Amino acid sequence: xxxxxxxxxxxxxxxxxxxxxxxxxxxxxxxxxxxxxxxxxxxxxxxxxxxxxxxxxxxxxxxxxxxxxxxxxxxxxxxxxxxxxxxxxxxxxxxxxxxxxxxxxxxxxxxxxxxxxxxxxxxxxxxxxxxxxxxxxxxxxxxxxxxxxxxxxxxxxxxxxxxxxxxxxxxxxxxxxxxxxxxxxxxxxxxxxxxxxxxxxxxxxxxxxxxxxxxxxxxxxxxxxxxxxxxxxxxxxxxxxxxxxxxxxxxxxxxxxxxxxxxxxxxxxxxxxxxxxxxxxxxxxxxxxxxxxxxxxxxxxxxxxxxxxxxxxxxxxxxxxxxxxxxxxxxxxxxxxxxxxxxxxxxxxxxxxxxxxxxxxxxxxxxxxxxxxxxxxxxxxxxxxxxxxxxxxxxxxxxxxxxxxxxxxxxxxxxxxxxxxxxxxx
Amino acid sequence: xxxxxxxxxxxxxxxxxxxxxxxxxxxxxxxxxxxxxxxxxxxxxxxxxxxxxxxxxxxxxxxxxxxxxxxxxxxxxxxxxxxxxxxxxxxxxxxxxxxxxxxxx
Numbered sequence: 201x202x203x204x205x206x207x208x209x210x211x212x213x214x215x216x217x218x219x220x221x222x223x224x225x226x227x228x229x230x231x232x233x234x235x236x237x238x239x240x241x242x243x244x245x246x247x248x249x250x251x252x253x254x255x256x257x258x259x260x261x262x263x264x265x266x267x268x269x270x271x272x273x274x275x276x277x278x279x280x281x282x283x284x285x286x287x288x289x290x291x292x293x294x295x296x297x298x299x300x301x302x303x304x305x306x307x308x309x310x311x312x313x314x315x316x317x318x319x320x321x322x323x324x325x326x327x328x329x330x331x332x333x334x335x336x337x338x339x340x341x342x343x344x345x346x347x348x349x350x351x352x353x354x355x356x357x358x359x360x361x362x363x364x365x366x367x368x369x370x371x372x373x374x375x376x377x378x379x380x381x382x383x384x385x386x387x388x389x390x391x392x393x394x395x396x397x398x399x400x401x402x403x404x405x406x407x408x409x410x411x412x413x414x415x416x417x418x419x420x421x422x423x424x425x426x427x428x429x430x431x432x433x434x435x436x437x438x439x440x441x442x443x444x445x446x447x448x449x450x451x452x453x454x455x456x457x458x459x460x461x462x463x464x465x466x467x468x469x470x471x472x473x474x475x476x477x478x479x480x481x482x483x484x485x486x487x488x489x490x491x492x493x494x495x496x497x498x499x500x501x502x503x504x505x506x507x508x509x510x511x512x513x514x515x516x517x518x519x520x521x522x523x524x525x526x527x528x529x530x531x532x533x534x535x536x537x538x539x540x541x542x543x544x545x546x547x548x549x550x551x552x553x554x555x556x557x558x559x560x561x562x563x564x565x566x567x568x569x570x571x572x573x574x575x576x577x578x579x580x581x582x583x584x585x586x587x588x589x590x591x592x593x594x595x596x597x598x599x600x601x602x603x604x605x606x607x608x609x610x611x612x613x614x615x616x617x618x619x620x621x622x623x624x625x626x
Numbered sequence: 627x628x629x630x631x632x633x634x635x636x637x638x639x640x641x642x643x644x645x646x647x648x649x650x651x652x653x654x655x656x657x658x659x660x661x662x663x664x665x666x667x668x669x670x671x672x673x674x675x676x677x678x679x680x681x682x683x684x685x686x687x688x689x690x691x692x693x694x695x696x697x698x699x700x701x702x703x704x705x706x707x708x709x710x711x712x713x714x715x716x717x718x719x720x721x722x723x724x725x726x727x728x729x730x731x
């Protein structure tokens with residue numbers, strides 16, 4: 201029993217899956233809370249129309265929160281935005297998660313009118329679980345860059361948080377299924393899908409392709425309803441049974457895509473649950489795949505980054521790049537160790553490599569400065585969000601200018617007494 | 627969610643009186659907050675204001691949000707059977723909002 205408990209909850213496994221899930225959890229929260237701040241007066245200030253959720257909070261908590269003056273709501277909105285952004289980029293990951301979750305609870309107690317749904321309650325439980333440990337900041341985060349561990353992607357952590365999140369989503373499906381066939385549900389005795397297809401324009405059903413067809417097929421609708429019921433009840437068992445796991449994950453994805461295409465229901469289901477289903481993929485398998493990729497990218501297949509090894513700022517940046525380089529596709533080369541840079545590429549000269557960083561790809565293509573950095577973003581999963589920024593209109597002019605400025609002042613960015621006043625730049 | 631779906635359906639409509647004319651107010655103009663991926667109004671969020679407990683707060687909010695209207699009428703729309711009689715709907719006045727900041731039951 202003890203071994204089983206240890207294996208299920210306390211065994212150490214890589215935390216990369218949890219770090220990946222963090223991004224989706226925080227985006228889901230942002231998608232639902234940030235739009236509310238665009239109209240603070242209508243949602244949270246004294247004139248707002250409010251509903252209070254006494255099923256979730258005690259009357260004392262609600263009374264206390266309702267005494268908030270408007271300025272306090274603004275303060276909490278600012279705190280939410282700050283902690284949300286920090287949690288998104290993984291800066292002080294656990295602390296920002298706690299602050300963000302606390303502000304979410306505050307705004308929920310202040311007014312549950314817009315966000316007060318079952319899915320929001322589920323999301324708050326997810327956030328509460330994520331507050332318990334800092335494991336979600338182990339990778340895809342600023343925290344991992346600050347720690348400087350090149351092998352941060354395979355850091356081992358106790359598995360219990362990921363296991364609890366697995367249990368949460370599994371049992372959410374199970375209970376929603378059971379509730380539909382309990383005394384309060386009518387999915388056996390009635391034909392809910394058929395009724396939904398007849399809802400008026402103001403109703404929750406969208407005008408999707410097969411709606412009119414389904415509205416004429418009560419038997420088919422009933423069958424679909426029973427199918428959905430069976431999926432919800434059995435999904436938890438399929439998810440925890442390894443041979444059926446991938447099928448169950450696909451089934452869950454199809455379920456949520458269908459839901460968002462046919463019904464106007466809170467998009468939390470769509471944004472949060474599919475990534476949460478991915479937590480069922482064993483992170484040890486993910487890391488084994490990453491290691492295979494790293495072995496495949498032997499030195500001959502790697503791109504060379506020609507950099508200035510005398511510059512502390514450059515060395516620190518290169519170390520951070522190695523942390524982000526999960527597939528080991530780059531080999532840094534200090535140009536001070538090269539007799540002639542042209543050995544590496546015929547277009548390279550001493551003067552050129554001093555002025556900016558260069559990227560030489562295995563096929564011989566050469567990129568310099570901002571363009572090299574932009575090219576590198578495609579090989580670093582942590583930099584994928586920067587790709588749209590790098591290619592934003594105008595970046596072709598602003599990017600090289602900003603890069604040139606940083607490159608020319610790079611000796612000022614590190615504490616080297618010899619290089620004060622940028623004296624090392626030639 | 628959707629634990630019990632039957633063939634009845636109800637929602638709330640808000641009418642505003644301006645001079646001699648009465649307008650059905652688009653609920654998206656009453657609650658203007660937009661969220662990602664779904665329409666709060668189609669989630670039937672306006673049905674929350676149908677309860678008498680919320681009448682005073684909602685009337686105060688309406689008077690602030692749509693000051694060009696003198697009075698408001700909050701009505702419930704009820705479909706007794708969407709399958710058998712899809713076009714039969716009943717309407718009932720839930721409450722009226724007088725001007726300003728005063729509601730009548």
